[in-house]
Amino acid sequence: GESVGLHLPTLSVQEGDNSIINCAYSNSASDYFIWYKQESGKGPQFIIDIRSNMDKRQGQRVTVLLNKTVKHLSLQIAATQPGDSAVYFCAEAGNQFYFGTGTSLTVIP
Amino acid sequence: DTGVSQNPRHKITKRGQNVTFRCDPISEHNRLYWYRQTLGQGPEFLTYFQNEAQLEKSRLLSDRFSAERPKGSFSTLEIQRTEQGDSAMYLCASRTAGGDEQFFGPGTRLTVL
Numbered sequence A: 001g002e003s004v005g006l007h008l009p010t011l012s013v014q015e016g017d018n019s020i021i022n023c024a025y026s027n028s029a030s031d032y033f034i035w036y037k038q039e040s041g042k043g044p045q046f047i048i049d050i051r052s053n054m055d056k057r058q059g060q061r062v063t064v065l066l067n068k069t070v071k072h073l074s075l076q077i078a079a080t081q082p083g084d085s086a087v088y089f090c091a092e093a094g095n096q097f098y099f100g101t102g103t104s105l106t107v108i109p
Numbered sequence B: 001d002t003g004v005s006q007n008p009r010h011k012i013t014k015r016g017q018n019v020t021f022r023c024d025p026i027s028e029h030n031r032l033y034w035y036r037q038t039l040g041q042g043p044e045f046l047t048y049f050q051n052e053a054q055l056e057k058s059r060l061l062s063d064r065f066s067a068e069r070p071k072g073s074f075s076t077l078e079i080q081r082t083e084q085g086d087s088a089m090y091l092c093a094s095r096t097a098g099g100d101e102q103f104f105g106p107g108t109r110l111t112v113l
Helices: none
Strands: A004-006 A010-014 A019-025 A032-038 A045-051 A056-058 A062-067 A072-077 A086-093 A097-099 A103-108 B005-007 B010-013 B019-024 B031-037 B044-050 B053-056 B065-068 B075-079 B088-095 B108-112
Touching: A010 A019, A019 A032, A019 A086, A019 A103, A032 A062, A045 A056, A045 A062, A045 A072, A072 A086, A097 B044, B005 B088, B010 B019, B019 B088, B019 B108, B031 B075, B044 B065, B075 B088
Parallel strands: A010 A103, B010 B108
Antiparallel strands: A004 A019, A019 A072, A032 A045, A032 A086, A056 A062, A062 A072, A086 A097, A086 A103, B005 B019, B019 B075, B031 B044, B031 B088, B044 B053, B065 B075, B088 B108
16 A cells, blocks of 8 residues: 655754755655645645656745655755744645655754 | 635544534535544545545545535535544545645544543
């Protein structure tokens, strides 16, 4: 079955630094991935997505990298801000969505 | 507010009681999903609908869980004979059939005493 996991459960970064959150997946047939941000007491919020025919996709201050060879994706947040503090999930998406455990990002002012 | 809404936001019940949660998706979204999320974990897929058809329900946690979407608009998730282990956040999400992005509601937090 599908398995999506995150390497680190917590990450602390200084405000202004870049953050990198990693995720591994097991289903080599997966062709679509999404990163979500979840703040306390709220539902997950879409950040950025990527299809398997791409290696990299950029958004505003965020970049997702996909390495299909090792079944790994990462989320890079540039110039991390206190408002970026949240739990970040990667999800393997098709008709159903499979989420990893999540990484809690704390931004230190 | 045109986002996904869920009611109630919080529910406290005694073990053995039945509970029902409601989800109102974004109006033009024909796909609706239910998830359960426990503390420190990612959302766990339960079931989904395309319009009124329930296309996947094998991941519902037990036969005490059931979901409906009778008119293809709002959906309800019912848990019968609640157990303490059912305490969790229940999330609803919706999207269009041809769309990628899934929009989540704020969730219903269930506490079973």
